[in-house]
Amino acid sequence: MNRELKRVSTVVLIMFLALFLSSTVIQVVSADTLRGDARNARSLYASYSAERGAILIGGTPIAQSRPTTDEYRFQRTYTNGPLYAPVTGYFTLGQGNTGIEGALNNYLSGTSNQQFFDQVNAILTGQNPKGAAVSLTIDPVVQQAAWDALGDHSGAVIAIRPKTGEIIAMVSKATFDPNLLAVHDSQKVIDTYDTLLADPSGPLFNRTMSGDFDPPGSTFKLVVTAAALESGKYTPDSQFPNPPELQLPQSNAIITNSGRDTCGGTATVSIADALRLSCNIPFAQIGLAVGGRAILQQAEKFGFNRTVDVPMTSTESVYPRGLDDPQTMLAAFGQSSVRASPLQMAMVSMAIANSGVLMQPTLVQSVIAPDLTIIKKLQPTIFSQAISQQTATTMTQMMINNVSNGAASNARIDSVSVAGKTGTAENGVGEPYSLWFTGFAPANDPQVAIAVVVQNGGGIGQNGTGNMLAAPIAKKVLEAVLFR
Amino acid sequence: MPNSASRTLGTPVEAGVRSPLTTSIRLKLRVPARLRNLELALVLLAIAINIAAISLVQLGAIGHLEFTAIGLDALLGVLIVALHVTLRVVAPDADPLILPIITLLNGLGIAMIYRLDLADKSYGWGSAGIRQILWTAIAVGIAIAVVIVVRNHRVLQRYRFVAMFVGIVLLLLPMLPIVGSAKNGARLWVDIGPFSFQPGELAKVALAIFFAGYLVTARDSLSMVGRRILGMRFPRARDLGPILVVFASSMLVLVFQHDLGVALLYFGLFLVMLYVATGRGSWVVLGLSMLVVGGAIASQVLSYVNGRFATWLNPFDPKIYDEQGGSYQLVQGLFGFANGGLLGTGLGRGRPDITPLANSDYIIAALGEELGLIGIFAILGLYLLFVSRGFRIAFAGQDDFGRLLGVGLSFAIALQVFVVVGGVTRVIPLTGLTTPFLAAGGSSLVANWIIAALLLRLSDTVRNQPRLIVEAAPDVGAGMVVR
Numbered sequence: 001m002n003r004e005l006k007r008v009s010t011v012v013l014i015m016f017l018a019l020f021l022s023s024t025v026i027q028v029v030s031a032d033t034l035r036g037d038a039r040n041a042r043s044l045y046a047s048y049s050a051e052r053g054a055i056l057i058g059g060t061p062i063a064q065s066r067p068t069t070d071e072y073r074f075q076r077t078y079t080n081g082p083l084y085a086p087v088t089g090y091f092t093l094g095q096g097n098t099g100i101e102g103a104l105n106n107y108l109s110g111t112s113n114q115q116f117f118d119q120v121n122a123i124l125t126g127q128n129p130k131g132a133a134v135s136l137t138i139d140p141v142v143q144q145a146a147w148d149a150l151g152d153h154s155g156a157v158i159a160i161r162p163k164t165g166e167i168i169a170m171v172s173k174a175t176f177d178p179n180l181l182a183v184h185d186s187q188k189v190i191d192t193y194d195t196l197l198a199d200p201s202g203p204l205f206n207r208t209m210s211g212d213f214d215p216p217g218s219t220f221k222l223v224v225t226a227a228a229l230e231s232g233k234y235t236p237d238s239q240f241p242n243p244p245e246l247q248l249p250q251s252n253a254i255i256t257n258s259g260r261d262t263c264g265g266t267a268t269v270s271i272a273d274a275l276r277l278s279c280n281i282p283f284a285q286i287g288l289a290v291g292g293r294a295i296l297q298q299a300e301k302f303g304f305n306r307t308v309d310v311p312m313t314s315t316e317s318v319y320p321r322g323l324d325d326p327q328t329m330l331a332a333f334g335q336s337s338v339r340a341s342p343l344q345m346a347m348v349s350m351a352i353a354n355s356g357v358l359m360q361p362t363l364v365q366s367v368i369a370p371d372l373t374i375i376k377k378l379q380p381t382i383f384s385q386a387i388s389q390q391t392a393t394t395m396t397q398m399m400i401n402n403v404s405n406g407a408a409s410n411a412r413i414d415s416v417s418v419a420g421k422t423g424t425a426e427n428g429v430g431e432p433y434s435l436w437f438t439g440f441a442p443a444n445d446p447q448v449a450i451a452v453v454v455q456n457g458g459g460i461g462q463n464g465t466g467n468m469l470a471a472p473i474a475k476k477v478l479e480a481v482l483f484r
Numbered sequence: 485m486p487n488s489a490s491r492t493l494g495t496p497v498e499a500g501v502r503s504p505l506t507t508s509i510r511l512k513l514r515v516p517a518r519l520r521n522l523e524l525a526l527v528l529l530a531i532a533i534n535i536a537a538i539s540l541v542q543l544g545a546i547g548h549l550e551f552t553a554i555g556l557d558a559l560l561g562v563l564i565v566a567l568h569v570t571l572r573v574v575a576p577d578a579d580p581l582i583l584p585i586i587t588l589l590n591g592l593g594i595a596m597i598y599r600l601d602l603a604d605k606s607y608g609w610g611s612a613g614i615r616q617i618l619w620t621a622i623a624v625g626i627a628i629a630v631v632i633v634v635r636n637h638r639v640l641q642r643y644r645f646v647a648m649f650v651g652i653v654l655l656l657l658p659m660l661p662i663v664g665s666a667k668n669g670a671r672l673w674v675d676i677g678p679f680s681f682q683p684g685e686l687a688k689v690a691l692a693i694f695f696a697g698y699l700v701t702a703r704d705s706l707s708m709v710g711r712r713i714l715g716m717r718f719p720r721a722r723d724l725g726p727i728l729v730v731f732a733s734s735m736l737v738l739v740f741q742h743d744l745g746v747a748l749l750y751f752g753l754f755l756v757m758l759y760v761a762t763g764r765g766s767w768v769v770l771g772l773s774m775l776v777v778g779g780a781i782a783s784q785v786l787s788y789v790n791g792r793f794a795t796w797l798n799p800f801d802p803k804i805y806d807e808q809g810g811s812y813q814l815v816q817g818l819f820g821f822a823n824g825g826l827l828g829t830g831l832g833r834g835r836p837d838i839t840p841l842a843n844s845d846y847i848i849a850a851l852g853e854e855l856g857l858i859g860i861f862a863i864l865g866l867y868l869l870f871v872s873r874g875f876r877i878a879f880a881g882q883d884d885f886g887r888l889l890g891v892g893l894s895f896a897i898a899l900q901v902f903v904v905v906g907g908v909t910r911v912i913p914l915t916g917l918t919t920p921f922l923a924a925g926g927s928s929l930v931a932n933w934i935i936a937a938l939l940l941r942l943s944d945t946v947r948n949q950p951r952l953i954v955e956a957a958p959d960v961g962a963g964m965v966v967r
Binding site: 001002003004005007008009012013015016018019020022023024026027028030031032034035037039040041042043045 | 818
């Protein structure tokens with residue numbers, strides 16, 4: 001009988017080993033996957049019942065959790081909600097999170113792996129678990145200046161420090177108040193969300209980096225110029241024919257310069273002058289000469305056709321592959337199917353401003369645990385070597401001329417040399433223009449790179465230009481940075 | 485039973501009747517260790533842990549202490565100490581670990597059931613937690629009665645056919661028209677007035693007694709006599725008959741009652757006891773292949789069995805997840821486990837109430853959420869220890885009936901834990917079974933406390949055998965045992 005008993009004991013032991021193993025697999029090995037499952041309501045409740053970390057700007061919270069008496073224990077509140085909505089995003093009751101609230105949810109809710117020992121400590125001491133605070137790179141003065149400068153226009157402003165990638169202003173209009181989506185009533189949240197989503201002004205989109213983008217118009221000439229100079233075949237003085245109008249190959253379409261005339265009145269025109277005066281016909285020819293493939297490669301070095309995590313993930317800006325000749329010519333001045341976000345155009349300026357080295361844009365200065373230890377700190381990283389230092393120097397000079405003596409005159413600031421480029425993008429027959437400015441200042445020691453887009457023609461249809469509406473906004477923001 | 489004088493003798497005693505021989509035989513009587521004091525210390529520790537658990541639950545879930553529940557739990561502790569005192573009198577050599585282990589498991593179960601009541605805002609005498617305390621009190625009372633009434637387990641062997649009859653009647657009760665009732669698709673309950681009872685749990689004890697009693701008397705003819713077919717010896721029909729009748733009727737009833745878990749439990753119990761009694765491995769092979777074939781057929785024919793397999797294999801499939809009777813509960817249980825992680829959320833601080841039936845079938849997931857993997861390991865460790873104490877009886881016992889009963893009862897607990905915890909953690913398809921001592925439910929508590937009482941009684945008789953070791957016995961055969 002003992003032999004049988006021993007065997008049965010072994011079977012019992014194996015059964016229990018299976019249980020030890022299965023519970024270990026569930027609770028340790030695949031726990032993260034299970035916690036991340038969208039159907040897991042516990043993660044949601046946990047993220048509420050933990051005191052979610054604050055989102056800070058310069059030490060002041062713009063989003064924080066305050067104790068309440070209801071079952072969720074804490075209410076998320078946003079200070080200056082509409083102003084910072086593109087940055088913070090919203091934090092809802094099971095209807096998804098966006099912005100920093102979504103991208104850094106693990107840190108804010110205290111469930112990131114780096115906070116493991118804090119969780120242990122909270123359990124052992126019986127304290128409420130707390131999330132980490134996230135300190136942002138946003139400069140409240142610049143943010144407010146950008147908000148004021150954009151006024152009632154639909155559009156976006158983004159300002160980034162080119163040497164580190166710190167985003168110091170991120171404004172998008174129309175916007176919304178994230179407090180409305182933080183209420184503890186799912187039906188109310190859904191109703192508010194549906195209303196905001198149906199709003200034709202698109203308040204839920206962070207126009208600086210996501211949603212449907214505008215064609216970049218003439219600001220894209222910076223990319224084409226960079227491609228031309230980087231090819232080694234062209235210099236700023238390379239000459240191109242200068243007709244008042246040009247018929248595109250394989251097509252009846254005729255393109256003109258914005259002044260419906262030649263570019264500066266000479267028989268031929270240099271790349272430098274074409275950029276300074278922002279002429280379309282020379283650039284259509286430059287684009288064709290440089291070639292779609294070279295422009296594509298240059299555009300991708302600047303960040304086109306890929307997402308950027310700031311840490312929210314951006315929508316890709318697009319320079320299409322395989323364009324035919326007429327499309328390449330149109331794309332060379334930022335029309336055709338080229339689309340760019342303000343973030344993308346600011347990245348073009350950042351690279352030029354930083355000797356060709358494009359830094360990774362980011363909003364996160366540091367992540368601070370409840371005991372004030374720094375979990376994560378901004379380490380500036382290189383996004384790409386977009387252009388050579390020599391090309392950067394050359395293009396900086398060209399962009400300075402564009403502001404001081406060219407098409408971007410409204411961005412001039414007394415006593416500071418500003419580098420910039422405007423754009424006035426067409427959106428189709430009869431459609432209002434999208435008005436652009438991108439640039440940086442001071443040109444000799446760049447502190448800030450900027451991109452501004454004003455949508456819907458700034459309310460005046462096809463009568464506005466980038467220089468008229470976008471450049472003055474950029475000027476005010478640059479001044480706020482330089483003279484704060 | 486030895487008389488009381490021989491038990492207290494520590495010095496070599498004389499044994500036997502004829503005086504000239506006895507002088508040459510020097511026997512040592514092993515005096516039982518003072519086990520009861522150890523048991524008391526451990527029981528008090530377990531009660532302290534249980535009261536601490538209830539208090540932590542209150543602090544975690546409602547933020548303050550509430551003394552009704554704590555008081556009742558303490559009273560329950562008093563009753564368990566009463567069982568301990570009873571053991572001092574009627575079974576002084578019983579195993580000292582069994583009572584502390586089940587006290588702790590039972591108490592953790594009460595704490596968790598009470599915690600789920602708090603989450604559902606269910607208070608007062610009708611709430612599941614308070615009912616569980618009362619049922620535990622009844623179960624402990626019955627256990628006391630069992631250890632007092634059953635002074636010698638061999639008596640049970642005599643009533644093996646009574647046990648068989650009782651077992652079958654208990655299994656059939658829920659099928660009766662008026663009193664039988666179905667819950668959650670399984671017809672397992674008997675309703676008498678306000679009381680609802682699951683007689684199948686008690687049938688488990690009765691059938692274990694029957695199997696043990698019958699197999700002890702019939703095992704020789706079962707293993708020796710019979711015809712050899714295909715290299716395997718099959719016993720005569722009249723030897724196997726009673727077992728087959730019991731087994732087949734329990735299987736039929738259970739298939740009709742839609743309870744796969746209990747069917748699996750009886751099947752496993754039957755197979756293991758048959759194997760231990762006869763030592764025939766070929767029957768285990770035969771039984772397991774029957775189980776596989778039966779399972780395969782059932783999964784094709786019976787839709788609810790088929791559903792269990794589907795949810796087991798693909799619980800995260802959105803279609804199965806959303807289906808009525810699909811994997812929602814299983815997946816929510818897994819989420820609960822994951823929410824607990826290594827250390828658990830702490831008692832009263834998780835959300836185990838999200839999982840349906842969290843206080844019965846899924847109590848292990850609730851405990852896993854709030855006590856973490858560490859807690860699950862501790863609980864599984866307690867079960868393993870409990871089962872090993874039962875197996876110890878089987879190894880050390882002197883009579884085959886007691887050994888068989890010991891292995892049967894403790895294996896029933898082990899298998900029940902495996903089926904329910906394995907079902908919840910996806911080792912095997914999910915079947916409805918209560919987690920012994922933890923889950924809410926009076927019938928299960930009563931049955932398992934009776935099992936514990938029987939194991940205590942068995943262990944007492946095992947240790948109580950005064951083992952006389954023959955030091956020098958030139959005229960007598962070695963290894964003589966004196967009663």
